[in-house]
Amino acid sequence: MSNQPHYWAIVPAAGVGKRMLADRPKQYLPLRGQTVLEHTLSRLLSAKIADIASAEIFTAVVVAITDTDPYWPELDVSKHPRIVTAAGGKERADSVLSGLKHIRDRAAANDWVLVHDAARPCVTPADIQALIAQLQDDPVGGILALASHDTLKQVQNGRITASVDRSRVWRALTPQMFRYQLLTDALTQTAGNPAITDEASALELLGYKPAIVEGRPDNIKITRPEDLALATFYLEQQ
Numbered sequence: 001m002s003n004q005p006h007y008w009a010i011v012p013a014a015g016v017g018k019r020m021l022a023d024r025p026k027q028y029l030p031l032r033g034q035t036v037l038e039h040t041l042s043r044l045l046s047a048k049i050a051d052i053a054s055a056e057i058f059t060a061v062v063v064a065i066t067d068t069d070p071y072w073p074e075l076d077v078s079k080h081p082r083i084v085t086a087a088g089g090k091e092r093a094d095s096v097l098s099g100l101k102h103i104r105d106r107a108a109a110n111d112w113v114l115v116h117d118a119a120r121p122c123v124t125p126a127d128i129q130a131l132i133a134q135l136q137d138d139p140v141g142g143i144l145a146l147a148s149h150d151t152l153k154q155v156q157n158g159r160i161t162a163s164v165d166r167s168r169v170w171r172a173l174t175p176q177m178f179r180y181q182l183l184t185d186a187l188t189q190t191a192g193n194p195a196i197t198d199e200a201s202a203l204e205l206l207g208y209k210p211a212i213v214e215g216r217p218d219n220i221k222i223t224r225p226e227d228l229a230l231a232t233f234y235l236e237q238q
């Protein structure tokens with residue numbers, strides 16, 4: 001029993017949402033009667049191990065928040081017994097590393113960590129379960145990703161220089177699932193590198209090859225104003 005790894009969720013939620021052009025960080029914008037962040041957290045908190053309705057997946061959900069954030073303490077979910085608040089960092093990777101360090105006394109090296117963007121409120125339990133089912137015996141871990149349906153072009157100075165083989169290019173989503181110690185080491189060693197925009201890229205830089213698990217196209221990241229309407233539509237459809 002003690003050898004069974006635990007599962008932890010880390011939710012970076014310390015961004016300012018510049019591209020959203022709103023009066024507050026995008027994770028606090030309203031979406032069907034709740035904030036974006038409340039949707040995201042309630043999906044993680046209620047995620048159950050496949051086929052065991054009573055077994056919650058995550059031991060805790062660690063949320064990385066800016067120190068001066070006035071919105072977070074106002075949300076009831078900030079007091080949830082399985083929510084842990086950690087300090088946000090300068091870049092997304094800093095926020096994730098801060099979340100990892102916050103649970104260093106509770107997490108075992110072998111435990112699994114699923115990092116999920118606060119700005120992806122449409123993630124489904126089925127996607128979380130599929131990621132875990134496919135990777136729980138994997139030596140490295142991996143990520144949810146989407147195949148590209150469009151033809152892809154390589155471009156230089158506004159002119160196409162080549163077509164890219166579509167089967168070789170995937171769009172990286174979250175959650176991204178790695179072992180606690182490996183992920184902590186990878187983010188520590190690559191700290192400050194601007195090329196590290198997700199967890200997988202930190203492991204890639206160290207020579208690992210994270211696995212791909214095909215995710216759902218409705219797991220969008222709210223990035224620009226029009227994405228809120230799209231997220232509303234997807235939540236209604238699900």
Ligand code: CTP
Nearest residue numbers: 012013014015016017018019090091095118119
């Ligand atoms: N994030 C974070 N800490 C940072 C920067 C980003 O925790 N220093 C989080 C965001 O809150 C978001 C996720 O990382 O949930 C993905 O980042 P992104 O979509 O780029 O969000 P923002 O950085 O807030 O948006 P923008 O880049 O438009 O400013």
Ligand code: MG
Nearest residue numbers: 015016017092
């Ligand atoms: Mg950003």
